[in-house]
Amino acid sequence: MDTQTKSCIECGLPFPIRDSGFLSIFDQKQALHNLNGVYEQEGDLYYVPYVSKQALSQLISTIEETCDVSELMVFTGKYKVRNHAVMIPFGYLRERVENESLVQFISSGNFISHFQPILNLKDSSIYGYESLLRSGDEHFNISPGQLFQVAQSTGLFSLLDQKARETAVQSRVNNIQEGVKSFINFLPSTIYNPDFCLRHTFSVVEKYNVNPEDLVFEVVETEKITDVDYLKKILNTYKRSGMKVALDDVGSGFATLEMLQLLQPDYVKIDRQYISYCDQDSEKQQFLQNVMHIANSMGIKVLAEGIEREEELAYCRSIRVDLAQGYFIGKPAPKPLQMNRFLY
Structure with missing residues (x-):
């Protein structure tokens, strides 16, 4: 399966788990020869009937116990499926059956954004405000971390990340005035072809008549980035559309100071570990001053995140850090907080 096809499958809505039907299996390695039971075979395609979701779950367990499932591609539906392109890895199906309610919520659930203020x-x-994905269903309260974990194990990571970006843009309307920035997280690993995969996000921006210059797309999961050139291509795609980009967790893992010169983001967010008690730690102070020196020379704005104490805020202000974010300033909330206690 080529990269473009894979990306389209993982961004699309998952097929429903039918109460009965066929499990269609594409088996290039003939791994199913050990499977006992009734099935039809047409070349490297197998069709196994099932009469209930419980029976399907048992069938999946039997296949996993008796066969090599490492390269099996599958589809379950009311009818036999002969289109290889719509099939998914066996492991994705297993996880989708086990987490059916969460998969359904990822597909069609109600999402909202909470807003955490960013202080100039x-x-x-x-x-501005950082937009953070939350469930909008009071009867389906699940943490974003758990939601993304299930999305990853079921092959719906790209779909959920796309929905998170759309929710953030949509939630801005009637909540945040023009000229105030929205910082929106995105996962580079879910974008296989920037020009193609980001079309949906750009169309949402146009749909809601949002000024692209008010949007800052923020790279997360930086410790997993292995292809710097590809990440730069993604960032440049955003920039060509008039949007800004930010690099998260500078100082932690991948996001080193050297990356600033390679990626040239509009903003850098300093990892919390360098902000915590920075007013009392000379090594952290030296690091922060180095960041400021490099960022200033490149015209990059610096954002200190995770500020939880007044003294941390005061130190960052003293070395002319541009922006600040953290619980001391304001926690994420369903509506943007209107701050006034820092106006001095």
Whole structure:
């Protein structure tokens, strides 16, 4: 399966788990020869009937116990499927059956954004808000971490990340005034072809008539990035559309100071480990000053995240950090907080 096809499958809605039907299996290695039971075979395609979801779950367990499933591609539905392109890895199906309610929520559930304020340290005004994905269903309360974990194990990582970006853009309407930035997380590993995969996000921006210059797309999971050139291509795709980009967790793992010169983001967010008690730690102070020196020379704005103490805020202000974010300033909330206690 080529990369483009894989990306389209993982961005699309998952096929429903039918109460009865056929498990269609594409088996290039003939791994199913050990499977006892009733099935039809047409070349390297196998069709195994099932009469209930419980029977399907048992069938999946039997196949996993008796066969090599490492390269099996499958599809379950009311009818036999002969289109290889719509099939998914066997492991994805197993996880989708086990987590059916969560998969359904990822597919069609109600998502909202919570907003965490970002303070402009130069004039103590609200510079923007980070948009954080939350469930909008009071009867389906699940943490974003758990949601993304299930999405990854079921092959729906790209779909959920796309929905998170759409929710963030949509939630901005009637909540955040023009000129105030929205910082929106995205996962580079879910974008296989920037020009193609980001079309949906750009169409959402147009649909809701949002000014692209008010959007800052923020790289997360930086420790997993292995292809710097490809990440740069993604960032440049955003920039060509008039949007800004940010590099998260500078100082932690992948996001080193050297990456700033290679990727040239518009913003860098300093990892919490360098902000915590920075007013008392000379090594952290030296690191922060180095970041400021490099960022200033490149015209990059610096954002200190995870500020939880007044002293941390005061130190960052003293070395002219541009922006700040953290629980001391404001926690994520369903509506943007209107700050006034820092206006001094």
